[in-house]
Amino acid sequence: MLILTEKDVESLVTFQEIIDINEQVFIKQSKKEVNCPNRIIIGLKDKGNSYFKPALVDDMAVGLKVVSSVPSNQDRGLPNTPATVMLLDPESGVVQCLISATYLTGLRTAAGSAIATKYMAREDTSVMVVFGSGIQADLHIRMILLVRSCIKTVYISSRTVEKVDVLIKELASLYKNVEFINSSAFNVKEVIGKADIIVGASSSKSPLFSGNDVKEGTHLCLVGTSLPDAREIDSVTMVRSKVIVDDYNSCIMAGDISIPIKEGLIDKSHILSELGDLLTGGINPRLLDSNCITLYKSSGTAIQDIATGSLLYQKALQSKTGQFIDMNGK
The missing domain is CATH 3.40.50.720 (NAD(P)-binding Rossmann-like Domain)
Structure with a gap:
């Protein structure tokens, strides 16, 4: 499994590449080439909410984004909306990549x-x-x-x-x-x-x-x-x-x-x-x-997160960026 940090994400792609991949996934959405179930929201008592957002994009990727909205995080020196994207191998269902996704969220939203x-x-x-x-x-x-x-x-x-x-x-x-x-x-x-x-x-x-x-x-x-x-x-x-x-x-x-x-x-x-x-x-x-x-x-929409995450994963493999962890190692 590959792990990509916020710093990795910032170094891997250009803004134009992000715009292009998001335009592609919106076109796939129109052609019904995505599966994007409704998100699940879990309240963190009175602290905020966590959102679980799965999606599959045909011929691209399948995965899950978890993002939280916690306004008090600014007092902790943390992002108000911490996020993580998990990509799965579409053949085996094994986790391929974990991406720290606060910056990714900003990228895909601005791209839209x-x-x-x-x-x-x-x-x-x-x-x-x-x-x-x-x-x-x-x-x-x-x-x-x-x-x-x-x-x-x-x-x-x-x-x-x-x-x-x-x-x-x-x-x-x-x-x-x-x-x-x-x-x-x-x-x-x-x-x-x-x-x-x-x-x-x-x-x-x-x-x-x-x-x-x-x-x-x-x-x-x-x-x-x-x-x-x-x-x-x-x-x-x-x-x-x-x-x-x-x-x-x-x-x-x-x-x-x-x-x-x-x-x-x-x-x-x-x-x-x-x-x-x-x-x-x-x-x-x-x-x-x-x-x-x-x-x-x-x-x-999670289709943007998964498509953007897939691009980052491919670019990371090409440039040998990130840290690999063998989850099945003994």
């Missing part, structure tokens, strides 16, 4: 948003607004800049202003032609009104801005929460948007969508399709109306 942005955002985007300052915000900025290199200004807003300053310093050293602005203390209405792309990668439980301030033609990516009682946008934003999701069954339960449904403002048909169906020729709202507001909601 980048794919959605590639197909749904306007080609002439120049301003992106990002809510959040953690790994998700960081990776979303980097991957979206890959698919929309026309972006010239990125506003970053977070309750932890100091973390935004650190993130901006790092990003500014990598992207010389992009202006990064800490907008944490700015008037939210003014910033949102400029946005061509809005990314919600925060831990907020209540709407971050008013949907009345979102201009026509904007594209949104929401990844911050999948809880039924939490949301990053208000109902006005959801009503105004043409919605694509990564996984229907998970997203229909997320507060961004479930709350306006309970309010009677939308119904389940407001979700146009899953991302995979869009990639295989389904309705793309941007092609029908260039001025519409498009929205990609992600609650996370």
